Amino acid sequence: SPSCPDATKRRVCYYYDGGIANVDFGEDHVMVPRRVDMAHALVRSYGLLDHMTRLRTRPATEHEIAAFHEPGYVGFLRDLTPEAFNAAGGEMTTTAQKYKIGYDNPAIAGLWDYCRRYAGGSLAAARALASRDADVAINWSGGMHHARRGNASGFCFVNDIVLAVNELLGHFGRVLYVDIDVHHGDGVEAAFIDSNRVMTVSFHQRTTHGFFPAGKGNLRDVGEGQGELHAVNVPMYKGMDDEGYHLLFKPIMEKAMGVFQPEAIVMQCGGDSLSGDRLGRLNLSVAGHAQCVSYMRSFNVPLLLLGGGGYTINHVAACWCYETAVAVGKEKEIDDHIPVHCYDGYYSSQDYKLHYPVDKKRKNENTSIYIRDTATAVIRNLSAIKG
Ligand code: V1S
Ligand code: CA
Ligand code: ZN
Numbered sequence: 001s002p003s004c005p006d007a008t009k010r011r012v013c014y015y016y017d018g019g020i021a022n023v024d025f026g027e028d029h030v031m032v033p034r035r036v037d038m039a040h041a042l043v044r045s046y047g048l049l050d051h052m053t054r055l056r057t058r059p060a061t062e063h064e065i066a067a068f069h070e071p072g073y074v075g076f077l078r079d080l081t082p083e084a085f086n087a088a089g090g091e092m093t094t095t096a097q098k099y100k101i102g103y104d105n106p107a108i109a110g111l112w113d114y115c116r117r118y119a120g121g122s123l124a125a126a127r128a129l130a131s132r133d134a135d136v137a138i139n140w141s142g143g144m145h146h147a148r149r150g151n152a153s154g155f156c157f158v159n160d161i162v163l164a165v166n167e168l169l170g171h172f173g174r175v176l177y178v179d180i181d182v183h184h185g186d187g188v189e190a191a192f193i194d195s196n197r198v199m200t201v202s203f204h205q206r207t208t209h210g211f212f213p214a215g216k217g218n219l220r221d222v223g224e225g226q227g228e229l230h231a232v233n234v235p236m237y238k239g240m241d242d243e244g245y246h247l248l249f250k251p252i253m254e255k256a257m258g259v260f261q262p263e264a265i266v267m268q269c270g271g272d273s274l275s276g277d278r279l280g281r282l283n284l285s286v287a288g289h290a291q292c293v294s295y296m297r298s299f300n301v302p303l304l305l306l307g308g309g310g311y312t313i314n315h316v317a318a319c320w321c322y323e324t325a326v327a328v329g330k331e332k333e334i335d336d337h338i339p340v341h342c343y344d345g346y347y348s349s350q351d352y353k354l355h356y357p358v359d360k361k362r363k364n365e366n367t368s369i370y371i372r373d374t375a376t377a378v379i380r381n382l383s384a385i386k387g
Contacts, residue, residue: 005300011136014043015057015139021033036320039324057120060158064123068163068166068191073099073150076095077099077158085107115158118160119142122306130167130170134302137302140305141307144308146183156187161187169198174197176265180249180292181204181273184213192231202232219235242284242285242288242358245284251379253295268308269289269320271307276358283364286356290331
């Protein structure tokens with residue numbers, strides 16, 4: 001009904017840069033930047049561009065990137081080419097090891113330009129929220145949550161999330177970061193570990209048996225110093241389904257919103273928590289993943305939506321297109337049948353449906369006791385913030 005607060009129309013701005021789609025991590029690599037072009041092609045085919053402002057911007061400058069990253073690392077990234085890297089001795093050199101350039105984070109052609117573009121998108125999106133030109137801002141090519149101040153990690157070179165959060169902190173008192181990528185958001189957590197102006201919340205697959213990033217994001221990791229209780233970690237066993245996920249997500253985020261009262265929200269929407277991902281072993285449906293977006297949107301706080309992981313590219317593109325529809329409030333209107341467009345052949349394995357079925361045979365290794373105890377423990381910690 002019009003009296004319901006969620007009926008408010010949101011002004012949405014959307015960043016897409018075709019220069020990102022052609023970046024190639026290499027034949028064997030799992031990261032495929034073209035998935036963002038696939039999502040964009042779907043967004044356009046469904047007519048969603050008519051409901052958003054297209055955010056066009058320049059790539060981030062070296063100076064903007066150096067506001068978070070170490071100057072030596074920034075200079076190295078700027079000058080890095082596959083030829084120079086190989087001529088210097090490749091992965092084995094001390095510099096490559098220091099900056100973690102190699103197998104996971106390859107020295108690919110156009111790397112610096114790629115970083116500047118996805119970071120520029122997240123910065124422009126943050127500025128659109130800060131200036132109140134938009135209520136929701138989207139950059140599916142961002143969300144590179146593992147990058148550290150002085151090194152690459154987990155396919156992430158420049159941490160656009162940290163840059164965007166810092167931009168928001170120039171205008172808003174408190175920023176909430178929510179990370180639904182299947183991996184722990186370690187780079188963002190580390191950057192704000194001792195801050196009480198940023199609360200970081202990551203939902204992820206447990207890292208205790210070597211799942212990347214190994215050993216990070218335990219339930220007991222709650223932040224340090226002034227930031228104590230402002231880092232929130234929700235580890236999950238394999239096979240988590242929509243129902244179990246939301247028994248954690250909704251009460252935890254409701255409590256976080258209540259105690260922290262953020263003035264802006266940044267959400268990393270990694271699509272590797274979806275069922276059937278090449279790396280992740282959770283079992284969320286597109287609707288279950290998008291419900292997280294719709295829940296955070298319902299609070300009517302400036303919202304920055306970013307991409308992240310996602311390695312079964314047809315699933316990821318379908319999900320980010322549907323989440324774009326959620327952002328503009330058109331999710332009930334878009335047809336489940338994928339329209340004829342340049343990438344439609346990629347969706348044959350999901351019967352050309354946006355909402356492909358989850359894996360019904362996969363066991364949910366999260367017991368109801370585990371879910372209940374985890375929710376209770378996290379909410380107890382959050383309650384202690386305003387005790
Ligand atoms: N899991 C996993 C995985 N797979 C790969 C990979 C596969 C093919 C390649 F050609 C190159 C790399 N790397 C990893 C993980 C990193 C996962 C990063 C997730 C990123 C994100 O979704 O959260 C955000 C975009 N890397 C590792 O597990 C590291 C190693 C520990 C294992 C492999 N050895 C060779 C290097 C170190
Ligand atoms: Ca996560
Ligand atoms: Zn991930």
